[in-house]
Amino acid sequence: MSKQGKTLLEVKNMFKSFGPTIALKDVNLTIKRGQIHGLVGENGSGKSTVTSIASGLQDCDSGEMIYLGKAWHPESMIHAREQGMSMILQEANTISDVTVAENLFAGKEAEFTKMGMVSKKKMVQAADELLQKFGVEHIKGGDNINRYSFEDRKLIEICRAVTDETQLLVVDETTTALSHIGRALIYKLINKMAAEGKAVIFISHDMDEIIEVCNILTVLRDGNIIGTLKKEEMDPKKIRYMMVGREIGEAYYREDYDPSHSGEVVLEFKNASFNEIKNFNLKLHKGQILGLGGLSGSGMRDVGRAAFGLERLKEGSIECKGNPIEGIMSAIDNNMGYISKNRDREALIGEGSIRDNIIMPSIRGLSGKMMYLSKKASTKVAQHQIDAFSIKCNNENQYVSTLSGGNKQKVSFAKWMAKDSDIFIMDCPTRGVDIGVKQFMYQLISQMKADNKAILMISEELPELIGMCDQIIIMKDNEVSANITRDKDLKQTDIIEYII
Ligand SMILES: Nc1ncnc2c1ncn2[C@@H]1O[C@H](COP(=O)(O)OP(=O)(O)OP(=O)(O)O)[C@@H](O)[C@H]1O
Known part of the structure; x- marks a missing residue:
């Protein structure tokens, strides 16, 4: 029987404060298999907070989570990843001054250890195979990570986060940090995951991207869930209104076409x-x-x-x-x-x-x-x-x-x-x-x-x-x-x- 449409993660009545800041107020969210579930909202509306709690980065003050049909209390991001839930953070999340391979297998050194010694050669070999599997051949496992750009480091994070066992992937405002190649890679990856009956939570401020990529969308405002839209209901004007609580004009850029400037x-x-x-x-x-x-x-x-x-x-x-x-x-x-x-x-x-x-x-x-x-x-x-x-x-x-x-x-x-x-x-x-x-x-x-x-x-x-x-x-x-x-x-x- 197809797994598509079955509930994968449920967040119930979640609250979270940071001192005087109330980041989440009674948040309820259901993620189902096959979904690429968009999460949108203004800066500071609570998107990263709810997803990072689900992925083991921090605790909530109160609330309940059910993942794969069981009560979910992730101890850490590594624990969540081992249980099939991974998050690609908005901020840089690689370790400097060590190799790409050491970044990819941080916490998994035991897999390459024999008689108490870590085989760096085997680790680099495995890293190169992993990078190849994701189609990022220009990054080499044995290189020091410092030589790679911000965009390449994000690709390394993706390769580290996603395994065959990953059931739910959180992509937090990652695409604007990626190069075109990286974006193509991530779109392919998340579509494949959805088709296989896994799920993705996709956070982005790019409205066109959200509408193109996601098959369902939830809007957050000031730590509250405002509503969830199906693909056919995703209208940019409506989404903007739900996010901000008022009409927002579409005029973004300069309206003049005069390219002149001083000669100085x-x-x-x-x-x-x-x-x-x-x-x-x-x-x-x-x-x-x-x-x-x-x-x-x-x-x-x-x-x-x-x-x-x-x-x-x-x-x-x-x-x-x-x-x-x-x-x-x-x-x-x-x-x-x-x-x-x-x-x-x-x-x-x-x-x-x-x-x-x-x-x-x-x-x-x-x-x-x-x-x-x-x-x-x-x-x-x-x-x-x-x-x-x-x-x-x-x-x-x-x-x-x-x-x-x-x-x-x-x-x-x-x-x-x-x-x-x-x-x-x-x-x-x-x-x-x-x-x-x-x-x-x-x-x-x-x-x-x-x-x-x-x-x-x-x-x-x-x-x-x-x-x-x-x-x-x-x-x-x-x-x-x-x-x-x-x-x-x-x-x-x-x-x-x-x-x-
Ligand atoms: N560790 C912390 N200490 C204090 N306040 C925090 C902390 N983490 C988050 N916050 C606050 O919680 C609120 C929600 O933040 P969150 O990162 O979830 O927003 P977001 O919707 O992901 O925003 P953005 O689109 O800018 O990434 C913000 O006001 C933020 O400043």
């Missing part, structure tokens, strides 16, 4: 060679939004890092208003800001307060000549950004590590707004933020252009590039493959051929 160059790459990129030239002007698109490994991300002084130049130069960029300090001194895609490792101090993170780039300015940092002044700056970005928190003293993923991204964006930089390097600026805040960020970027600021926007999201940029440079295999000017008739299909 503020950032210039002159025959710059770094990493795998050779003789790279680029000019960013005042009042310009310049897009950099391509696949994740195309080199576009390296250009952003080099612009902010994070890559060592082998040849040529990078200049900001005529001054050489030779490291992060020279970038900051030239009033540049950088929103990294890798927010946990490069953008935020988790064990720092929201206030400390927000004022970090502005400390010199706030301290004044006396080098005295007034708490009152820094709190005012932080509070202004918390309000502007609707950062969901108790107050400005809350540690960033305790914020939801999207709210962390808002802090990462807001700290450069607080400094009032002139030049912004934005790598995936809207990663993980909900539709309302995305809309706000795009308005802010448009306003920056109007204020004659310069923006280098790096993104794999073609609609975002088409919607916002004056000029789009496409990169492929570490070279420029196209240079496209803003036009109202520009479509994704006009660009894709230059990407792949």
Whole structure:
């Protein structure tokens, strides 16, 4: 008899608080076999909390869970994984400074141990086989994980999380962290799981993706379940309304099609060679939004890092208003800001307060000549950004590590707004933020252009590039493959051929 449609996980009357924050209020959720069950809601609505409780990362305050027909009290994520329930976290979850194989088999070393000795050779061999099975041959089991990008590390996490025994997989806002190849891989994987009578909980802020991928959808708002929609009921307007509790306009991006800007160059790459990129030239002007698109490994991300002084130049130069960029300090001194895609490792101090993170780039300015940092002044700056970005928190003293993923991204964006930089390097600026805040960020970027600021926007999201940029440079295999000017008739299909 087919297993499809049978209940796999039931969450009943679940409550969870963190101090004064009530993250879940009487949540009830049923996941059935064959479902790719979407979970949507604004940043901080409780999506990660409910799924991480089910997957053994933390406990609930009260409530009941039934998994595979039995009461479910996972002791840890490893225990849950052994019982067939795995979660791919929104944040990076690999161990640095060890091999890919050691990451893949963390906690399973006994499988490769003989006479008390772990056979690294066997572990690497098994890792390579596992990676091959998932179709990610470019990652090697014996390599140190540090040499792999953020996107590749996410692929490693997927290979670690999913086994033949996995019955329920939670994918928490993972697709925006993945390259195109990674996305294709995960879509294939989850469709296969659903077809085999397993189930997936899929969390994403990309409405088109959710509607395309999921066959059922539950909406959360402020820790409450608002409703569940079948595939035929999934209308973007309706979903947005359920998420936010009010009508939200569809106008996201710039409405003008005028690509003009000042002739003044503020950032210039002159025959710059770094990493795998050779003789790279680029000019960013005042009042310009310049897009950099391509696949994740195309080199576009390296250009952003080099612009902010994070890559060592082998040849040529990078200049900001005529001054050489030779490291992060020279970038900051030239009033540049950088929103990294890798927010946990490069953008935020988790064990720092929201206030400390927000004022970090502005400390010199706030301290004044006396080098005295007034708490009152820094709190005012932080509070202004918390309000502007609707950062969901108790107050400005809350540690960033305790914020939801999207709210962390808002802090990462807001700290450069607080400094009032002139030049912004934005790598995936809207990663993980909900539709309302995305809309706000795009308005802010448009306003920056109007204020004659310069923006280098790096993104794999073609609609975002088409919607916002004056000029789009496409990169492929570490070279420029196209240079496209803003036009109202520009479509994704006009660009894709230059990407792949
Ligand atoms: N360890 C913690 N300490 C304090 N508050 C927390 C902690 N973990 C989560 N929260 C709070 O619980 C609420 C729900 O967070 P959760 O991560 O579940 O949201 P989410 O819907 O997954 O959001 P996002 O879309 O941004 O990922 C948020 O207000 C968050 O700040």
